[in-house]
Amino acid sequence: MSVDQRAGAGRGDGRLPDGRHGPGRGLTARDYMTEQRPTWCPGCGDFGILAALREALLQEGIAPHEAVVVSGIGCGSKLPDYMRVNGFMTLHGRPLPVATGFRLANPAMRVIVVDGDGDAYGIGGNHWLHTCRRNPGLVHLVENNQIYALTKGQYSPTTEQGTRTTTSPEGSIERPVNPIRTALAAGATFVARGFAGEPKELARLIREALHHRGYALLDILQPCITYNKVNTYDWYAERIVRLESEGHDPSDFDAAWARAGEFGERIPVGVFYRTEEVPAYEERVPGLKRGPVVERPLDDLDEAAFEALERELV
């Protein structure tokens, strides 16, 4: 099913009941541009991710002020500085909880997390596991370059075993994390992989993620041309296979688990697993029944209600 077919399908389509978001609102590509020039190395995979995110928001008709992009610290986490959108560039490893807090305070805005493999799977790994099972309405784009790039080339949680880096001159000893399987095991409800070298296809995947009801993980293979001489554009391009064209059914968890085991000669991209059966966390938060916190008056606790709280203490 394409994104457009699903649009407006009710729960799980990612749209809000008030229909605030929607295509055809006179938005143009220019609306997502800023005067700020990226400091990324020419040819960095992050350019493709930036282009794809802008394109996805435009296609979805999500205006820059209706979204917030929350990032960590790393090369790729500078992304919100390079487009016109609300941005919060937080700490190394902490964008998920910051974004979750934002989403719980203001579920009327679209919240997108952008961070590196070091952020997401390393220093912020605990947040990531809990976000998977918590299922808040976040789109999580992980710029997975299998290296610590900003700090100039140390091994990361996704670096393949045996890779020589500045902190593993004899080859790394640890086995890499498998983000797809880890997310599946942790209870994630939307798990996908994309490739920064194919921005159009990536934009399509981001749009799918934007339509998901809860937490959507999109692990993005991102060539770092400066510090990762192994996982290059060509290296990925030779190995990528499309789940969709191979008839994979994203509603089949066991099939997803099996395909998630492939990473080597064949690297599947596309949506591994998706279910819309699990409510987003914020759908079930009692404190939100009266609407987004940020839209309510600060003094909505009247005299009688306050006195009732005092009387509980008699």
Place this chain on the structure above:
Amino acid sequence: MRDQDVSLVIGGDAGQGVESSGAGFSSALARAGYHIFSIADYRSRIRGGHNFYQIRAATRPVASHLDPPALLLALTAESVELHLESLAPDAAVLYDSSFRLDAGAVERSGRLAVPVPMNEIAMRHGSKVMMNTAALAAAASLLRFPLQRMEAVIRQNFARKGERVVEGNLAVARETYEQVRRSPAAARFRYRLPGLPGQPERMLLHGNHAFCLGAVAAGCRFVAAYPMTPATTILEWMTAHAEPLGIVTKHAEDELAAICMAIGAGFAGARALCSTSGGGFSLMTEALGLAGMTETPVVVVDVQRGGPSTGLPTRTEQADLLFVLHASQGDFPRFVLAPGDHVEAFETAMRAFNLAEKYQTPVVVLSDQFLASSLRTLDFGRLRRDAVPVERGKTRRPGEPPLPGERGPGGGQEDGPAAGRDGYLRFAFTPDGISPRVLPGDPEAVYGAPSDEHDEAGHITEEIDNRKRMMEKRMRKLETALAAGEMRGPRRVGPAEAEVTLLAWGSMLGPASEALVLLEREGVRANLLHWCDLWPFAGEAAERELRRVRRGVVVEQNYSGQFRRFLRMTTGYEAEGLVRRYDGRPLEPGEIARGVLKEVGAGVR
């Protein structure tokens, strides 16, 4: 009506219901018209080990626990051994007749031994678990406290468990009460807590309650925390009221997540709170700087307990002061407030949310286990919401009219806009350091907030001149706050002129205030300077008061005399003496008075 001021102790093993009995008796006494101050002394384990609960009931408002207790209600023989020496010379010791206990030793110490067959009475009307009811009834009887008051509390506390349980407990209470009333010992006991007709109803609350009430009154609707004693009851109270009040509460996976969630919510525009104790605060330090750098309002309450490390989980200390003042790398503006008592905890919560939003920076409230869990009566009307009206400063929501100076050219900014394409500069250089803040979601004001150094529009830059001006802009907020009179100098308790001045901060307000009375009795004219507002420090006001101090003694709950050092650091003032305690137990007025006399020596007599 005779003035009454009686302290009693309930001692027993963990798991024996010492705390619930103490709270129940406190509540009965409060409803009968007494002013109450109660502290629980419990250990960080659920069963085993000695626990006690100390209740002070008086006919005038009381601000602290006070030794010596006049009555010990011993639920174990061990509690008699542990407490006997600390009791008043004419105190009574109530215990079960079956305890193997040397009653002669009790009597020889001058105290009244009152064995009561509590266990037996409990068994006769129900079961062993009713022994606490018997014990409380025995205490009530000895104190001539009206039985009906106890009956009312029994009915309320056991209603959930059904009519039979209620009736059984009532029978136990009546029989015990009667037996003790007729005992010869009762006639010899001189302390009395009769019913006080005509007293108004009062709240009975602990410091965390008071803080929560202030927070919700201030519009706090987002709380993220990770459970940690003694802060946990804040998250629990907020969660219990989440749905009716529309509060989002989140028990996060750890403290790093908790503060980050609060910062995310604060960035979105919620009044967000993060509650923790020192260990959790340690994990939050990096994010505190994130809030400072991105000028995001957030309130963190550190309910201190005994440190370092896991330390004394269920006990009190004031040893996070210097840590909290300096926590996180780099320079950024922060507020640090340490309320002195329950009323001030309420008010401080309200002020904290205003300060966080007006100055767009983190605010840390320093409480501690003593304030957080001591139960105290308050008259209705004492918690004044109107004392601190909600103020957001230069903040607006999407769709609201532009703020003064929100947009260039000129418009209140130091110079014309280096305008972002929206013509809105989230971090505009302003004379007062505070930049107009539009909450995310406004089509005319799209911006980024980086934890990296940034320019006025919110773009990352390391440019030299911008860095200097941006640092100065942020730090200027502290001067603005001081100039605006946001920060209070010390509160003076007692006479304007005194021989000795006690210098205290945070929760020591009550015990130190009561120590003044005891010093007066010793013929020493003493007063107290108490600080709630610690950072930015109102130095002039402090120096004005400190100049009048003849002999100053700092009173605080830590090993190294952190507040004494803090005063030296901020004002150059060197206190003559230091009364400190670092065993996790709250300083008691008598102990403070004796400590002060020791510190200043014979010179004052």
